[in-house]
Amino acid sequence: MAVVLDTRSCLPDRRLAVWQDIVCDTFVGLDCKSDLRGAFWGSVSQSRIGPAAFTRVDSTAQRVFRTPSRIARASEDFVLMALGNSGVNGVFQDGREAIVSAGQFVIYDTTRPYELRFDDCFSQTILQMPRKLLQQRIGSFDGLTATTFAGDRPLERLTYDFALNVSKTIEQVDPAAASRLLDQALDLLAMTLADRLHARLPDQSAHRSALLYRLKNHILTHLADPELSLPRTAAAVGISPRYASDLMADEQTSFRFYVQTQRLERCKRDLADPACQARHIGEIAFAWGFNDLAHFSRIFRQRFGVSPREWRERPGK
Numbered sequence: 001m002a003v004v005l006d007t008r009s010c011l012p013d014r015r016l017a018v019w020q021d022i023v024c025d026t027f028v029g030l031d032c033k034s035d036l037r038g039a040f041w042g043s044v045s046q047s048r049i050g051p052a053a054f055t056r057v058d059s060t061a062q063r064v065f066r067t068p069s070r071i072a073r074a075s076e077d078f079v080l081m082a083l084g085n086s087g088v089n090g091v092f093q094d095g096r097e098a099i100v101s102a103g104q105f106v107i108y109d110t111t112r113p114y115e116l117r118f119d120d121c122f123s124q125t126i127l128q129m130p131r132k133l134l135q136q137r138i139g140s141f142d143g144l145t146a147t148t149f150a151g152d153r154p155l156e157r158l159t160y161d162f163a164l165n166v167s168k169t170i171e172q173v174d175p176a177a178a179s180r181l182l183d184q185a186l187d188l189l190a191m192t193l194a195d196r197l198h199a200r201l202p203d204q205s206a207h208r209s210a211l212l213y214r215l216k217n218h219i220l221t222h223l224a225d226p227e228l229s230l231p232r233t234a235a236a237v238g239i240s241p242r243y244a245s246d247l248m249a250d251e252q253t254s255f256r257f258y259v260q261t262q263r264l265e266r267c268k269r270d271l272a273d274p275a276c277q278a279r280h281i282g283e284i285a286f287a288w289g290f291n292d293l294a295h296f297s298r299i300f301r302q303r304f305g306v307s308p309r310e311w312r313e314r315p316g317k
Contacts, residue, residue, distance in 0.1 A: 004045045012038030019059070026055055027128060028078065028110045029070040034062040047170050049182045052129040054167035056085075057122075064116040071111060077131045078110040081189060083164055087122025091115075096146035103151035105160050107144060107193075114146070125167050129186065136262070137190035137220070139212035139251055144193055155195055159188045176273035191217075211239060212247045216258075223263050226289045230255045263288045264303050267296070271312045281308045 005022045007015040019042045020032045026044050034040050042059030082089065083105045091098045091106045093114035098106045108114045109131070134141065149156040163185045170178040194213035214237045222228050233255070234244040248255050270276045270284045282293045285308070290296040300308050 004043065006041075006043040008041050008043070012040075015040045015042070023064070027080070027126075028066065028076045029074055031065040031067060031070070032062055033065075034060065036060055036062075047167070049170055049175075049178045052127065052133065052182055054170065055126045055128065056167070057124050057126060059118070060121050062118050064118075066110060066112075066114045068113055071113065074110075076110050078128050079107055079131050079134055080110065081105055081107050081127040081129070081163065083125045083127070083160055083167075085123035085125060085164075087118065087120055087124075089122060089124065090117035090119075091146045092117070093146040094142065098146045098148040100148055103157070103160060105149045105156075105163070106146065107141070107189075109142070109145050112145075125164055127163055127167070127185070133186055134190060134193075135251070136258075137186060137213070137216055138193050138197075139209050139216070139247075141193050141197070141209070143209075144196055147196070149192060149196075155192050159185075159192045162188055174274065176269070176275065179269060187220075208247060208250070211237065212250070215239075215244055215247055219255075219259055220262060223259070223266065223289050224287060226286075226291050228259060228289060259289075260299065261303070263290060264300060267300065267308070268304060268311060271308055281312070 005026070007018050007022070010018045015038070016032065016034055016036075019040070020030075022042070022044060023030050023032060026046060040060050040062070042057070042062075044055055044057050046053055046055040082091070082100065084100045084102045086102050089100045089106075091100060091108055091114065093108050093112060100106045111131075149160070151157045151160060166181045166185050170181065173181070190213065194210055194217075197213070198210040215233065218233050218236050219228065222233075230241050230244060234241045237244065239247075245255060248258060251258075253261075266288050267284055267290075270279070270288075271281065276284060285293060285296040297308055300306075300311075304311060306314065
């Protein structure tokens with residue numbers, strides 16, 4: 001991984017204070033406590049993919065707190081997916097407790113208080129993502145924080161293995177490929193969360209969340225279809241167009257705006273991809289369901305502040 005920070009080069013009595021600074025800089029504002037004093041140590045190694053990051057954390061026994069006062073002073077809105085490599089971790093959030101060991105994972109939310117408890121040495125790989133990257137795939141998932149996702153469930157094991165392998169691969173591929181791998185990891189995570197929500201039926205809120213995931217999943221897998229429409233999508237999910245609109249309204253969006261936004265994001269990604277340099281701008285736009293190049297160029301500029309051509313030619317995008 002690209003960035004490596006380690007406390008073992010520090011004086012023993014300074015290690016915990018340095019560690020506090022490291023975790024706050026790496027993640028969000030946190031308070032760390034440990035009784036190990038001079039025997040304490042910790043290291044992090046991090047690689048970024050756009051707005052997301054994979055971070056490997058290796059350390060000794062400690063407790064980590066995200067407090068209301070820390071949250072009140074912060075503007076971060078992240079979700080963390082912690083994958084256990086070794087050791088055992090307790091996660092407390094929203095009145096729930098999850099115990100996570102090797103081969104398992106858990107999610108927690110930086111906008112609400114949480115506590116992490118490590119009673120011995122441990123190693124974790126943490127995917128930190130803006131909430132919107134997951135929310136746009138599944139909607140609300142607040143009921144699944146501090147929930148253990150175990151390796152004995154096939155879909156959850158696949159999600160764990162894929163996310164862990166992506167964390168080990170992104171430094172070896174170009175940024176465009178890394179971005180696509182992140183998208184696939186998030187798609188798998190959303191599928192896993194939806195599966196858990198579905199298993200909790202007949203709770204009404206969980207039922208709506210499961211339907212919203214199915215609705216969004218149909219949209220995302222049919223973005224390239226220029227005939228994608230609300231009635232056809234609702235029919236594919238088995239609900240009425242009005243109910244589908246209500247589900248999207250719960251997310252403060254509409255079917256049309258959601259489809260347009262997702263298509264624009266994929267066009268933006270492909271325009272920045274060196275592997276797509278030989279493709280014309282219009283070809284990329286039409287491949288993602290647009291059928292009017294002038295309209296595409298206009299809404300692309302409205303959303304991103306530059307034309308598709310200017311974005312493609314911008315250095316260091």
